[in-house]
Amino acid sequence: MSNSSTIIDQVQQVNGGEAGATSGAFPNTSVQTSDSPILQIRDFNVQAGDTRILKDIHLDIPKGKITVLLGPSGCGKTTLLKCLNRLSDLHPSLKVKGQILIDGEDIFHPTQDLTTIRQKMGLLSQRPFPLPMSIYKNIAYGLKIKGIRDKKVVKEKVEKHLRDVGLWEEVKDRLHGPAARLSIGQQQRLCLARGLAVGPEIILADEPTSALDPISSRKIEEEFLRLKEDYTLIVVTHILRQAKRLADHIVFMYFGEIIEQGTPDEIFNHPKSDILKQYLQSGH
Amino acid sequence: MQKRKLLEEQFFLWLMRIVTLSIILVFLFIMGVIIKKGYHAMSWEMISQEPQGGFYFGKGGGILNAIVGSLYLAAGSTFCALLLGLPVALGMNVHWVTKTKFVGAIRFLLNALWGVPSIVFGAFGFALMAYLQIRASLLAGIITVTLFIVPIFIRAFDEVLRTVPQGLMEAAYSLGANRTQIAFIVFFRQALPGFITAILLAFGRGIGDAASVLFTAGYTDHIPQTVQDPTATLPLAIFFQLSSPIPEVKARAYAAALILTAIILIISLVSRLSTRRFKKNIL
Numbered sequence: 268m269s270n271s272s273t274i275i276d277q278v279q280q281v282n283g284g285e286a287g288a289t290s291g292a293f294p295n296t297s298v299q300t301s302d303s304p305i306l307q308i309r310d311f312n313v314q315a316g317d318t319r320i321l322k323d324i325h326l327d328i329p330k331g332k333i334t335v336l337l338g339p340s341g342c343g344k345t346t347l348l349k350c351l352n353r354l355s356d357l358h359p360s361l362k363v364k365g366q367i368l369i370d371g372e373d374i375f376h377p378t379q380d381l382t383t384i385r386q387k388m389g390l391l392s393q394r395p396f397p398l399p400m401s402i403y404k405n406i407a408y409g410l411k412i413k414g415i416r417d418k419k420v421v422k423e424k425v426e427k428h429l430r431d432v433g434l435w436e437e438v439k440d441r442l443h444g445p446a447a448r449l450s451i452g453q454q455q456r457l458c459l460a461r462g463l464a465v466g467p468e469i470i471l472a473d474e475p476t477s478a479l480d481p482i483s484s485r486k487i488e489e490e491f492l493r494l495k496e497d498y499t500l501i502v503v504t505h506i507l508r509q510a511k512r513l514a515d516h517i518v519f520m521y522f523g524e525i526i527e528q529g530t531p532d533e534i535f536n537h538p539k540s541d542i543l544k545q546y547l548q549s550g551h
Numbered sequence: 552m553q554k555r556k557l558l559e560e561q562f563f564l565w566l567m568r569i570v571t572l573s574i575i576l577v578f579l580f581i582m583g584v585i586i587k588k589g590y591h592a593m594s595w596e597m598i599s600q601e602p603q604g605g606f607y608f609g610k611g612g613g614i615l616n617a618i619v620g621s622l623y624l625a626a627g628s629t630f631c632a633l634l635l636g637l638p639v640a641l642g643m644n645v646h647w648v649t650k651t652k653f654v655g656a657i658r659f660l661l662n663a664l665w666g667v668p669s670i671v672f673g674a675f676g677f678a679l680m681a682y683l684q685i686r687a688s689l690l691a692g693i694i695t696v697t698l699f700i701v702p703i704f705i706r707a708f709d710e711v712l713r714t715v716p717q718g719l720m721e722a723a724y725s726l727g728a729n730r731t732q733i734a735f736i737v738f739f740r741q742a743l744p745g746f747i748t749a750i751l752l753a754f755g756r757g758i759g760d761a762a763s764v765l766f767t768a769g770y771t772d773h774i775p776q777t778v779q780d781p782t783a784t785l786p787l788a789i790f791f792q793l794s795s796p797i798p799e800v801k802a803r804a805y806a807a808a809l810i811l812t813a814i815i816l817i818i819s820l821v822s823r824l825s826t827r828r829f830k831k832n833i834l
């Protein structure tokens with residue numbers, strides 16, 4: 268986490284929207300190799316019946332960075348994310364082969380404790396799903412699962428995480444009101460706060476802004492750029508401009524395979540494969 | 552084109568209005584008949600007293616025995632159906648959710664049981680009584696009615712649970728919740744209004760069914776003191792009195808029907824109002 272304040276990061280944060288476009292000027296190609304990856308995905312295959320959804324995925328996720336997954340619909344981005352916190356267990360039709368190592372430990376090892384694994388990864392889904400309880404309890408719930416019950420500590424943490432996502436001022440007067448009454452954008456930020464409260468190392472975000480208006484989307488993006496100080500983020504998006512704004516590292520997938528990966532500059536300005544070139548053209 | 556569309560819309564609008572209206576009319580008609588035929592016989596005595604000597608020939612007394620008996624029976628069997636059914640319904644949607652074939656088989660069986668007429672459950676309960684060596688009693692009635700309403704309760708609650716969004720479940724799992732926490736805290740809260748509706752449905756079917764209690768619960772003029780006593784029930788009170796040639800007694804059958812309907816209406820009203828509180832948190 269201490270390595271997260273490199274010059275490149277700072278420039279990107281200051282520059283905000285234009286960061287992606289200008290980052291090519293900096294030699295951050297070496298970032299990935301010099302950092303120790305937080306996640307190592309090795310020979311990873313997912314199959315449903317006879318169709319292979321993910322094929323021989325080999326990927327390192329750099330710590331303290333934002334990795335963006337790009338690719339056309341149905342290429343397996345969501346499936347990959349769900350495997351990372353083993354939500355794939357809920358789908359018996361999915362057959363998983365290979366390894367995903369977090370801090371050197373295999374996520375799919377039979378003796379792995381699911382709760383620990385899932386608490387290391389906060390998931391932000393396409394649509395917000397607040398728990399059917401009050402705003403306050405939504406965040407306190409994760410803390411309770413972690414065994415934090417001291418009222419004072421819980422209260423502090425709820426406030427801290429709501430502030431982290433910029434929601435505190437908006438909801439501080441109705442903390443005990445139902446979370447379902449918040450706007451969709453607010454709900455999404457609440458879900459982010461809820462995920463943060465569990466104390467994850469990695470945040471998985473699956474098209475986190477696709478249900479949001481531009482302003483709410485921007486808020487989430489700003490949040491992400493702030494969060495990478497302390498967390499590693501993996502973000503799936505279909506919005507190329509968003510990928511440019513956010514990404515330190517981009518992975519392009521196509522039909523379950525990783526076709527290309529690299530810095531935003533490499534991917535957007537110097538794509539190598541024809542598939543990626545086509546994708547970028549159609550995507551604008 | 553435009554005009555045709557408008558016509559079509561008008562047609563279906565009116566069709567809907569007519570159908571809705573006729574349903575309301577049928578309901579009012581039924582209520583009207585029951586009230587018209589039963590209200591002479593309605594009195595405080597009717598709902599506050601057990602039958603006196605000669606009651607079935609038109610003399611004094613009331614059907615408190617059947618009212619209380621029915622409430623005991625329906626409450627008891629709804630409670631048992633809940634104990635049996637809740638784990639099954641939650642299990643089908645949380646714990647065994649990955650075992651699609653197994654869950655599919657359970658659903659199939661429950662659907663089949665739902666379709667079995669209550670008289671069959673009555674006959675089964677009767678056979679069970681002989682096997683367990685218990686006589687017609689509140690207990691035997693509760694066992695039989697429980698068997699009858701448990702598939703109704705599970706299927707109704709299951710339908711509600713299936714509408715709980717997958718994303719909500721995944722969100723809770725992502726926080727590290729285990730299955731039991733998900734079942735109770737997340738699912739149950741989300742589905743609470745539906746849960747209450749399911750209980751109500753089971754209760755309504757239980758209190759209104761005559762065939763399942765005909766051989767199993769017996770009939771008596773007294774309020775049962777223990778579960779081993781036989782008990783009167785409202786459907787049978789209606790049944791027996793309606794077959795009487797004496798007009799006063801016939802009228803009492805309608806009064807009993809009125810009481811039965813009123814009980815069901817009151818219970819649904821109360822539960823609707825009480826679920827309103829819980830609805831606010833639902834997605």
Ligand SMILES: Nc1ncnc2c1ncn2[C@@H]1O[C@H](COP(=O)(O)OP(=O)(O)OP(=O)(O)O)[C@@H](O)[C@H]1O
Nearest residue numbers: 315320339340341342343344345346347358360361
């Ligand atoms: N449980 C499952 N059983 C069978 N097939 C599945 C299952 N889950 C996903 N798939 C298939 O795997 C493929 C990849 O799906 P996935 O949701 O990962 O795509 P995606 O890249 O996230 O697409 P999108 O951008 O549209 O969200 C699709 O063809 C999908 O039909």
Ligand SMILES: [Mg+2]
Nearest residue numbers: 344345346473
């Ligand atoms: Mg997806």
